[in-house]
Amino acid sequence: MPTRLARALVPGMAEEVERKFLVSGNGWRNGVEAEIRIRQFYLSAAGGRSLRVRVSDGTSAMLTLKFGGAGRRRDEFEYPIPLGDAEEMQAFALGRVIEKTRCHVRHLGYLYEVDVFGGALAGLVIAELETPDDVPDDRLPEWLGQEVTDDSRYYNASLALGDLPEAAA
Secondary structure (H helix, E strand, O other): OOOHHHHHHOOOOOEEEEEEEEEOOOOOHHHEEEEEEEEEEEEEEEOOEEEEEEEEOOOEEEEEEEEOOOOOEEEEEEEEEOHHHHHHHHHHOEEEEEEEEEEEEEEOOEEEEEEEEOHHHOOOEEEEEEEOOOOOHHHOOOOEEEEOOOOHHHOHHHHHHOOOOOOOO
16 A cells, blocks of 8 residues: 555545544554654644644654545645754644654554544544545444544644544543
8 A cells, every 4th residue: 555655746646535533442552563753733724725744753744735625535745844844834833733642553454543642632542544445344443433534623633723622622
């Protein structure tokens, strides 16, 4: 499966199927393959478009553009940027800076990104599945709770710019 960066560089490959779920238990914790500390912020977000900067483990930075409204399919383009530039751009962040630890967990061959939020969003745990195809519900892990794919309150841009969702308040 191509990485997001590869999809961004190959025409016609940027579209992804993205599903989000609240996490309902700790069953995922034993399957963690990797952890990444993430700090991200938004420079622009409106009308189904967003421009985000993400710093991973304090060592690398990406600029991400997303297009499309609520739903499973959106276009995404990512580009590496110098870490120093990302640090300077944080001064222009809109709303709150999101801090989270992203845990990689595999289930039936699919990679789930489980985000454990900190700061103002502490207590919120969201699992995300990005694939080129739509995974049937019967192939989803038991530790997933309510699907929030179509609930824009749980989009990272909304978490940075809007009111806190009930699960984090």
